[in-house]
Amino acid sequence: MDNIETSISNLRRPRPDAAAGSEQHANIQQENNQLYQDRNIQEFTLETAMTNMSHRSSVENDLFVRGRYGFDSDTLPFVETISPQLRKSIIEDGQIQTPSTNGRQHSHSLPTNLQAGDDLKEHIDSLWEASISPRTAAVYKTAINLFLHFVTLCGLFVPEDKLPCIDEDILIRFVSYCDKALLLKCATIKVYLAGIRFSYLRSGATNPLANCERLQYILKGVKKQQQGTATTRLPITFDILRKICDLLRNGVFSPVTDLLLQCMCQTAFFGFMRCGEFTRDSRGFCSEGLKMNDVIFSKDHSYFSIFLSSSKTDPFRLGVYIHFFRNPVLCPVDTMTRYYKLRLSQGAVSTSPLFTDNASQAVTRERFIGFIRHLLGILGYNEKNYNGHSFRIGAATSAAAVGVEDHMIQTLGRWSSNCYTRYIKSSKNVLGNAQQLMCNYTTNHT
Structure with a gap:
């Protein structure tokens, strides 16, 4: 209780008032103001303040009464606490720079062009x-x-x-x-x-x-x-592809359509392509098929490349080139060259669809599969077991059957994992030969 009463007494103690009280107090305040306005004084630091206090008379120093909460600020000498540049900006009502390393805006403040909610x-x-x-x-x-x-x-x-x-x-x-x-x-x-x-x-x-x-x-x-109800998808291997192309050379539809289908089949097979990558989707999706300027021939026509702007294994839409080379059996380069010249003679420009029907519209996925199933039916195959993915499955199966290394199959098919192995269809002969090779195992292999 004594401490509380002492604190209250200190709070109620009258403070020296320069304006209404002592004449000496008023003189000290006037001296401080004069010192501040003196142009010969460039700085008001703690050192100059202490020096100023030491020059005062003992009577003046008695005015600096220390209470519980320190001295009266009106009687103390001036001490400069801000820089002259900042004081000048305040006096001139200038723009004070936000304090930071590079003087930039706060990181949490939005740019003016992004402050609108609609943007x-x-x-x-x-x-x-x-x-x-x-x-x-x-x-x-x-x-x-x-x-x-x-x-x-x-x-x-x-x-x-x-x-x-x-x-x-x-x-x-x-x-x-x-x-x-x-x-x-x-x-x-x-x-x-x-x-x-x-x-x-x-x-x-x-x-x-x-x-x-x-x-x-x-x-x-x-x-x-639903197990056991999955649709069977048989591969269109190289031998089936050759039968299809031989049939088209002899004439099945019109000469233009026959050449179109030969080119599409060879492109799908040798490029390990998905059907949606070279046909137009009629269900309202964004696939529009290949364009004329997606095909790039080499200078010596030893190969050509197709640029896919988007695909299943290209989530960031960077695009990928698929290369097609010559071979002595079924050459995709010769077939594409003949078809490309035909499209140019029809008035196609760089942005025109590459594979078109009689109405100059990009061939849809459904129409292409319908053509292929019709051809397979003529050749004596059960066309219901084949679809647009059969070319990709057949390419992987054919490559594995002739001993193409696994990593090369993965590269040709643009697979990002080993999931391509489920596309490889091994015949009974291949399985039988594998079992025969297992019999050649001897203890020397350990």
Whole structure:
């Protein structure tokens, strides 16, 4: 209690007032002001302040009464605490530079051109679109539209400006609907679920697939029930390719179409190409097929190259060149040269489609597969077992059968992993020969 009363007493102690009190106090304040205005004094440092105090009389120093909270600031000498340059800027009302290493803006302050919300929203939308390929974006759009249609069929309200709130039960019923009513494969259903997740995350909602343990079991059930129902995809090996080209040389369709199909088949086979890489997709995806300027011939015409601006193994769309060389049996260079000259005679320019039908439209994937199945039927094959991927499978199988090294097959097919091994179809003769070679094992090999 004594300490508290002493503190209160110190707080209530009257302070010297220069304006209304002592004449000596007023003289000291006037002296300080005069000292500050004296142009002969360039600096007001702590040293000059102490010197100034030491020159005062003992009577004046008695005015510097030390209380609990120090001296009265009005009676103390001036001490310069800021630089002359900064004081000058303050007096002239100038712009004071933000203190930092390089005098730049704070890192958390936005540039003027990005402070508008609309500009940022457009940029964020472009980043979302760039995060996936155009083809994937088209599939995801189909997925979310199908899901919203299903939600409407279930009697749930779908707002116009945002996605509806859903739970795991809705997702399970949607998977069942895709399996039973739409007869979709399990892989396709999973892709559609990924599209739903992407759409909800982009809208700012939480991941609807998070913590859906029951849904994972439902997907496993769909996969097990669909086992054994996968479509057979047989390879178009080199011997089948040669039969197709021989048939086309003898004439099946028109001369232009026959040359077109020869060129497309040889390009697909020797380039290990996916069907969507050289045909146009008619389902609204972004694949438009190859252009005339995508084909580049070497100066001596010993080979030519095709530039793929985008592909499945090129997620960043850097582009890749596929090279085609001469061979004495079935030369893709000669076939492409004849077809390219034909396209130029038809008035094609650099941006025109490379492979076109009679209407000068890029050949679609479905039309090309229809031609191939028709030819395979003529040759006596079961055309239902072949599709657009059969050329890529056949190229890998043919290369492995003649002893092309694994790493070269991976390079030719532009595979980023060893998944190409599942495309290699080994005949019974190859398996039998392999077992015969196993019998040659001796203890000398250990």
